[in-house]
Amino acid sequence: MSKVVVVTSGKGGVGKTTSSAALGAALAQAGQSVVVVDFDVGLRNLDLVMGAERRVVFDLVNVVQGDAKLPQALIRDKRLETLWLLPASQTRDKEALTEDGVEKVMDGLRARFDWIICDSPAGIEKGATLAMRFVDQAVVVTNPEVSSVRDSDRIIGLLDSKTRRAEGGEKLEKQLLLTRYDPARAARGEMMKVEDVLEILAIPLLGIVSESADVLTASNLGFPVTLHNPASPAARAYADAARRLMGEEVTVTTPKEKKAGLFGRLFGKRVAA
Amino acid sequence: MSFLNFFNRNRSAPVARERLQVLLAHERAFAGRSDLAERLQKEILAAIAKHIPIEGDKVVVRLERGEQVSTLEIDIEVPEQALAR
Numbered sequence: 001m002s003k004v005v006v007v008t009s010g011k012g013g014v015g016k017t018t019s020s021a022a023l024g025a026a027l028a029q030a031g032q033s034v035v036v037v038d039f040d041v042g043l044r045n046l047d048l049v050m051g052a053e054r055r056v057v058f059d060l061v062n063v064v065q066g067d068a069k070l071p072q073a074l075i076r077d078k079r080l081e082t083l084w085l086l087p088a089s090q091t092r093d094k095e096a097l098t099e100d101g102v103e104k105v106m107d108g109l110r111a112r113f114d115w116i117i118c119d120s121p122a123g124i125e126k127g128a129t130l131a132m133r134f135v136d137q138a139v140v141v142t143n144p145e146v147s148s149v150r151d152s153d154r155i156i157g158l159l160d161s162k163t164r165r166a167e168g169g170e171k172l173e174k175q176l177l178l179t180r181y182d183p184a185r186a187a188r189g190e191m192m193k194v195e196d197v198l199e200i201l202a203i204p205l206l207g208i209v210s211e212s213a214d215v216l217t218a219s220n221l222g223f224p225v226t227l228h229n230p231a232s233p234a235a236r237a238y239a240d241a242a243r244r245l246m247g248e249e250v251t252v253t254t255p256k257e258k259k260a261g262l263f264g265r266l267f268g269k270r271v272a273a
Numbered sequence: 274m275s276f277l278n279f280f281n282r283n284r285s286a287p288v289a290r291e292r293l294q295v296l297l298a299h300e301r302a303f304a305g306r307s308d309l310a311e312r313l314q315k316e317i318l319a320a321i322a323k324h325i326p327i328e329g330d331k332v333v334v335r336l337e338r339g340e341q342v343s344t345l346e347i348d349i350e351v352p353e354q355a356l357a358r
Binding site: 193 | 283284285286287289290292293294296297300301
């Protein structure tokens with residue numbers, strides 16, 4: 001049976017699109033059939049992060065409004081056979097998505113794929129509420145930073161009240177994906193620790209992705225990080241998170257501070273400061 | 274870490290954590306997740322006001338959501354002279 005998952009956060013810039021692409025690719029690399037759906041109508045970027053920006057012809061809004069059939073809008077990844085993308089449109093019309101239309105698209109996708117990953121726009125407006133409306137479970141992407149944690153808390157509240165599942169009294173599983181974590185700063189007390197965020201948000205942990213240059217490099221090149229550099233810590237973190245999504249028991253390892261040499265410690269910090 | 278930093282650590286994370294806990298306890302109770310806290314506050318205030326003159330902001334109701342157990346915290350500040358009479 002297929003699973004519909006929303007990747008959401010409330011706050012912008014925390015890594016929703018990066019995480020949607022990476023989790024989608026990791027699931028596909030594990031042999032699952034996956035579609036990643038961009039709900040950020042007007043500000044689409046998933047196509048760019050996944051390296052398919054020049055292949056977009058039809059989009060989610062075209063399908064919702066009946067101007068294109070679902071298979072016409074689906075773009076198959078060039079590197080992974082079982083990974084697909086349903087792009088958002090660039091229209092500025094906020095009313096472009098309707099609840100009925102999105103439900104039909106979701107039903108169509110459920111019939112075709114094992115996993116439907118909905119990349120939510122930031123905020124709590126229509127795009128974000130429609131992205132979460134028909135999901136079975138949620139990945140809440142959070143940075144260890146006060147405004148991100150607060151917005152995640154707000155989104156958890158919406159997931160518990162505004163989704164079809166919640167309204168029907170069913171359980172909606174929510175898991176935390178902590179991104180841009182910096183173990184060195186957490187160790188120095190400059191950044192909230194994993195446990196702090198977990199205690200505050202009180203949802204189970206899906207994974208921890210450290211702040212990493214590999215993530216930016218991968219998106220620069222239009223690759224999900226799990227495809228570009230599978231051995232990198234970020235890619236491994238996403239691959240493990242994908243396995244947890246599939247129900248495997250994988251222990252979460254908290255990233256440790258890399259010990260810099262004496263030279264690095266003395267001069268690395270001074271340059272950064 | 275430089276020599277100076279070692280003695281002057283920027284341990285701001287505990288402050289962040291503390292501020293969030295206080296703020297979210299309040300927001301969870303009052304920001305649309307459920308109007309339970311709000312209704313409780315009104316009814317508790319009404320019940321007390323029958324017997325003691327009390328200001329609306331002296332009754333604070335907090336709902337804190339946890340994984341297994343959630344807690345309901347009711348904080349009522351009673352003015353000194355109201356009890357003296």
